[in-house]
Amino acid sequence: MKTVSLTINGIVVKAPQGFSILEAARSAGIYIPTLCYHPDLVPEGACRMCIVDVSGVKTLVASCMYPVEEGMIVKTNTAKVREARRMVIELLLANHPKNCLTCRKNGDCELQTMAADMGVRTHRFDWGERKIHTFDASNPCLVRDQEKCILCGRCIRVCRDIQQMNVYSFANRGF
């Protein structure tokens, strides 16, 4: 397979054509935070945690979906990128229950880890409306706490692409 050469944070990285920026960066040991990305699933670029700065592109791009190109210059950790990622985390937390301490996922939660990594200890939207959902424990095998959902879409994709059942889908549009 053809290999392309790109620069990430000043480091020249070689990656097979068709790789995403995220895959190229991870193969070179460069960390980019992700939430909706999962290595076994088709990426969707929805959570916007993995955004990076690509020279010549107007906006920040989701590295999980942006294909590598020859000569591409990528920066994964600029002030602009960090500010936008912090905003994404804050916005997710603003619509999330604040009961980490009593949550069964405490200490094993990607959102919590990501917020801690980025030093987000509070958010600026504590006055905001939060979506209220009923806690669904009607199924003997599964409990579903919709209020904790950050709409990453992993469950939809795993059911659609891995299980081939396509049982789940998004309903409505968030707010």
Place this chain on the structure above:
Amino acid sequence: MDRSVLEGDPHRVLEGMAIAAYAIGAEEGYIYVRAEYPLAVQRLKIAIHQAEESGFLGKNIIGSGKNIMLHIKEGAGAFVCGEETALIASIEGRRGMPRPRPPFPANEGLWGKPTNNNNVETYANVAQIINKGAAWYRHFGTAESPGTKVFALTGKINHTGLAEVPMGITMREIIYDIGGGILDGKKFKAVQIGGPSGACLPEELLDLPVTYDSLTEVGAMMGSGGLVVMDETTCMVDVARFFINFTQSESCGQCTPCREGTKRMLEILTRITEGGGSESDLELLEILARNIKQASLCGLGQTAPNPVLSTIKYFRDEYEAHIKEKHCPAGACESLASYIITDACKGCGVCARNCPVHVITGKAKEKHRIDQERCIKCGTCYTNCPFDAIIKG
């Protein structure tokens, strides 16, 4: 504007699409049109049928051996389906949600095939340009933005409707010479250009030549070509709230900044128009707007903050008046309005009799007064005063 082309001259669009299909070797075409435009859908169906009967569409077009089949796809009116990848998803029968580009539809579009995706206005121009030549088309407009553009004039303007103008014309010419100026001789305040995610431009920019580049420079965009003219009675904070309310409810909900961010912007703007805004709100709005623009997945989120950013940039004093003085300079925000009886009051008592909460007092033939604490700001006294003695401030 696109609707009026589809309703008024659908054959122009069909011809443009047929030429485009011929140029790229395509045999299938889709017209994505809102189901809420039944007349456009009906006339398109008639036009496609007529074109097929005459041998200009369908199989073996005018004996050339080329086939071009055009289909109509009726959309359910989601704003985000104007974004090309969401539009394609919708045609494919999926939920109308965009996906990141690349790959661009030109490489991987409808059903994963290379797709030429254009606006109604673009296709409608194709046949004219081919008939009369590119030089003819380029002689309209400017070097960087050649040709013409149709604007949909609306708002507080004397002549509303569609106007096709050469690029490079100034906003003042469009609003005053073509649009006939501001309704009721009121003072111009702002013009919102480019649809719900366009920017609001102030009077200082009226002489700006309208081109793609000049609009981008001032933080605006050509967009759909909608021009909403606003006069002195329009509150710019309320305008920003209005448009964010629209984009927030039209956000598809897929990406975090647009889904969650537009909601928070709407909450802040609502709070400011209701008198609950604080000085840090303005800064937070700007930070939100900047990051939503940068981090959103598609054009909807990337442009949604434009009304907020442009009104903060050009009408910051109005935001500050709402926040610091709890006062709406345009008198448009009902929660901040107060009605005051001036010395022109003759003491007729009409206001007191009509006040639904009985808070206007005064003796006959003497100046009345309103108890501001208990006033519900309904405006009944204001509209009923026979002497125009009540002012809104």
